[in-house]
Amino acid sequence: MNSQQIGVVGAGTMGQGIAQVLATSGFSVQLYDVADEQLTRAQAAIDKGFGKLVAKEKLSEADKGAALERLAVTTALDALRDCAVIIEAAPEQPALKEKLFRDLSRLTHEAILASNTSSLSLTRLAAVCERPERVVGMHFFNPVPVLKLVEVIRAEQTSDATVAQIEALAEALGKTPVAIADSPGFAVNRLLVPMINEAAFLLQEGAATAEDIDQSMKLGAAHPMGPLALGDLIGLDVCLAIMEVLQEGFGDPKYRPCPLLRRMVAAGYLGRKSGRGFHVYS
Numbered sequence: 001m002n003s004q005q006i007g008v009v010g011a012g013t014m015g016q017g018i019a020q021v022l023a024t025s026g027f028s029v030q031l032y033d034v035a036d037e038q039l040t041r042a043q044a045a046i047d048k049g050f051g052k053l054v055a056k057e058k059l060s061e062a063d064k065g066a067a068l069e070r071l072a073v074t075t076a077l078d079a080l081r082d083c084a085v086i087i088e089a090a091p092e093q094p095a096l097k098e099k100l101f102r103d104l105s106r107l108t109h110e111a112i113l114a115s116n117t118s119s120l121s122l123t124r125l126a127a128v129c130e131r132p133e134r135v136v137g138m139h140f141f142n143p144v145p146v147l148k149l150v151e152v153i154r155a156e157q158t159s160d161a162t163v164a165q166i167e168a169l170a171e172a173l174g175k176t177p178v179a180i181a182d183s184p185g186f187a188v189n190r191l192l193v194p195m196i197n198e199a200a201f202l203l204q205e206g207a208a209t210a211e212d213i214d215q216s217m218k219l220g221a222a223h224p225m226g227p228l229a230l231g232d233l234i235g236l237d238v239c240l241a242i243m244e245v246l247q248e249g250f251g252d253p254k255y256r257p258c259p260l261l262r263r264m265v266a267a268g269y270l271g272r273k274s275g276r277g278f279h280v281y282s
């Protein structure tokens with residue numbers, strides 16, 4: 001096992017960002033995806049990400065070249081065999097992640113298996129693995145190169161040593177880890193998404209316009225972005241899915257998704273990515 005080699009599973013939005021940060025921090029990265037074209041897209045996006053750092057003089061051309069050399073892409077899961085840590089950032093589907101974790105735990109008995117899941121139970125993922133004490137949550141935030149927080153989520157089975165190693169890795173990436181138990185929404189989403197949901201209730205009740213709701217939190221609470229604009233940025237489908245996880249996980253009616261949010265998702269008004277959400281984007 002090579003302690004400087006880290007595997008990343010899934011080369012989408014989050015996997016790309018995680019791989020970029022790992023490579024700039026001096027780690028060798030094996031970036032795995034099932035889709036070849038996604039790996040090509042990821043390489044281009046990471047190259048662009050390095051380019052931005054060079055333009056801001058945060059990275060030299062030589063360091064960019066070295067970071068690119070530390071990044072390998074693969075469609076063979078076997079290439080992750082020697083990694084000290086494998087960070088999974090595949091789609092948020094329980095059956096898909098469980099299969100991946102089962103396969104990864106058979107591939108390597110020594111690696112720590114970390115999931116970037118936003119909402120699934122780490123305890124359930126650990127339960128399908130051969131060494132559940134080495135399974136942990138490592139929840140980055142989007143965009144990964146910019147946002148400093150990593151939630152380190154401890155499954156019931158996770159060992160102290162695993163948590164300590166992942167906290168150290170987060171710090172080596174220039175991030176600030178916070179340790180949190182395996183409970184629905186962890187810390188950030190449990191605080192943030194109900195606020196967006198409540199803003200949707202305000203709008204549904206006609207209590208204020210979308211612009212004024214957002215303005216209220218920007219000027220009255222010094223939030224950099226209003227809750228409805230933030231919901232549009234995250235994706236209203238993602239917000240709805242997180243409310244459903246909170247509602248199901250806690251069985252508490254205070255987490256009921258706002259009917260307006262449900263209707264918007266049903267209509268395909270998903271926020272920025274579809275051009276329309278609580279606000280309209282051209």
Ligand SMILES: NC(=O)c1ccc[n+]([C@@H]2O[C@H](COP(=O)([O-])OP(=O)(O)OC[C@H]3O[C@@H](n4cnc5c(N)ncnc54)[C@H](O)[C@@H]3O)[C@@H](O)[C@H]2O)c1
Nearest residue numbers: 010011012013014033034035038089090091092117118142
């Ligand atoms: N997007 C965010 O803002 C955000 C933030 C924090 C956490 N997350 C979590 O990160 C994870 C990934 O989210 P994303 O937004 O990057 O998703 P995405 O859809 O952008 O990327 C997922 C990638 O996984 C690949 N994939 C599909 N099946 C696979 C498999 N069996 N094995 C390996 N790769 C496979 C896809 O080809 C794709 O490249 C999810 O668990 C999500 O909840 C997302």
